[in-house]
Amino acid sequence: MRNREKAPYHARREAVLAVARDLFAERGYRATTVRDIADASGVLSGSLYHYFDSKETLIDEMLSSYLDELTIAYRNVVAQGGDAPATLARLVAAAFAAVEKHRAAGLVLHSERHHLARLPRFAHLVEREEEIEHLWSTVIERGKTTGQLRPDIDEHMTYRFVRDGICAAARWSRPATGLAEQFLSLLLDGLRG
Amino acid sequence: MRNREKAPYHARREAVLAVARDLFAERGYRATTVRDIADASGVLSGSLYHYFDSKETLIDEMLSSYLDELTIAYRNVVAQGGDAPATLARLVAAAFAAVEKHRAAGLVLHSERHHLARLPRFAHLVEREEEIEHLWSTVIERGKTTGQLRPDIDEHMTYRFVRDGICAAARWSRPATGLAEQFLSLLLDGLRG
Amino acid sequence: MRNREKAPYHARREAVLAVARDLFAERGYRATTVRDIADASGVLSGSLYHYFDSKETLIDEMLSSYLDELTIAYRNVVAQGGDAPATLARLVAAAFAAVEKHRAAGLVLHSERHHLARLPRFAHLVEREEEIEHLWSTVIERGKTTGQLRPDIDEHMTYRFVRDGICAAARWSRPATGLAEQFLSLLLDGLRG
Amino acid sequence: MRNREKAPYHARREAVLAVARDLFAERGYRATTVRDIADASGVLSGSLYHYFDSKETLIDEMLSSYLDELTIAYRNVVAQGGDAPATLARLVAAAFAAVEKHRAAGLVLHSERHHLARLPRFAHLVEREEEIEHLWSTVIERGKTTGQLRPDIDEHMTYRFVRDGICAAARWSRPATGLAEQFLSLLLDGLRG
């Protein structure tokens, strides 16, 4: 095994990233200092720089892997075919699955999106989110064309509504509460009894 | 006129607050420096402290007046009576109206809520939001009881879904696009065609 | 007088710059910390940033004003006309005069030139030095053409030889030792008896 | 062979030193990190400390061997006898030869001299340079006594002028351009045609 020696490095790196993730989610990215992360990781602040170039790298990596996974999951859903409502159902399920796994990333993205989007360094996040929005919009548009979805509701509003709803849900959800199903049902059929 | 001297003071104060509002909305609370606000207001940074104790006072005042107005509006809606769907319709309308008027406050609250909620200084904001959430939940619960709203959907999820959806909408909405109506229709009747 | 209020600011600024100048000359640019400068100026380190954007601004301003003065002086010398040896004599005199007045700048430029030239931020210094070198080279070339200066000696070597010689002289010279005259004589007529 | 084991050690040590030399010359001593040297040498940063106690040892060794060689060469020149102009000619030749061989050391000494001279650790470099300066001064003084060199030019100024001129030349010289001869000619006979 060639990773006999690399494993500890990788494990430490992941451990630090996990600590950062939690602190960012809990206190916010900017309110978390590099020293906070180091302290909580049991290393000195200088040592963090063995693993990460900068504080920005930490959040970037955390958000990128979330968006990576999300994008892949969404593409798979779309590639699977099916009509718009069914696709939408699977998109919502994928979204909840991703946000449950990357809870911290979802929360951080939710509250830092606006700020990060202003920094050139994070332009790629914006691009990725645009791709995702485009993907959802296309599905909804298709549903409007076939008459399975209502034509009078803007697809971009719907997507952002969903995106933020899911992120917000992540803040207080506990797994296995059937949240995704409730959410989907609300989205498709509305609140009316 | 007794306000011959107080008026300029008050006008200046409001002007500064308005500038801060916009900057906070545009760049975020923490990314905006006191000096930025002073510069954009045409006063010196030291002078701000004649009007406001601290930077926190600025955001507090801005968020408080937003939440004040929102709470009053919601209370009025509820006091007006009517069944749950109708009440909900008026709540959504009130929410959109408030967020359109206090756009910056809506945005800032959206992205700073989690951070501010951790500070004792802003505990009262949390209380106010809890009151608001309670108010919405009660309306939805009543709808569930009468059978006009679906019993299988959690009222807290629904509320937060709505709250965040509206805030997010504020970021890109332009007035008079019928957003509130679309949103309400989506909420009550769902996306299905 | 409109500068009744600006004067103190300007005076302080100049005082800080003078302190930085001396410390840079004495210990080198990089070995001098911002705190060193602040301490020696009797202010706190944060206060320096009222006057200067950055440590780089400090050295930039100091070197720029030296090169400004040098360039102007050299241009005047050349504009005055005269044959090459006479022009060279006046160039040497101007160089010594400038380096005596901007002793610290001469020393710092001498030892930091190579390092600073690598930073994009200081590209303009390189350009200015190139103009100066071009100016000297042209004079020497002219002398070679008229036969008043030896044709077998490279003008660029000569210029750099002179430039560094003068800077080095600045480190140990005391005013009014006739250094410039000696230097010029050595340059034109050589060491041979 | 007893050096079967020592040779690699020595070879490695020299290789690291050579890399450090080049990096110091290219970016400057302080701007070069120990890790830069390790990376460029193909070893890990910790491994450097098997060969060198510290970063200072690296520069010390590099400058010392340059000054060693220079001192020996100069002593030989002086020991050879001959009149002052001839001795000076051989000194200049020796200087150019040394600086061509130890180009990096020449450059580094040129720009770090002032800084290093302040550190007790490098006091011995100062002493060595003083010996060298003394040696040159003596030769020039002798020439003044015999009338072969001009009596009106300070020998210390001349020496430093030469020292810095040669170092500066090293930065842009390419071998075999007859630079040494030009330089010597300029020094002895001046620029006048």
Add this chain to the structure above:
DNA sequence: GATGAATGAGGATTCATTCAT
């Protein structure tokens, strides 16, 4: 010998706030 993770003091810089004028 070699590794490379860990150290920790120290660097430049930021910024909300204060206060003498």
Add this chain to the structure above:
DNA sequence: TATGAATGAATCCTCATTCAT
């Protein structure tokens, strides 16, 4: 009231060096 210079703690980051493996 208004100024704006001054504060000083806090931030992110660097880097020569050490040491257990």
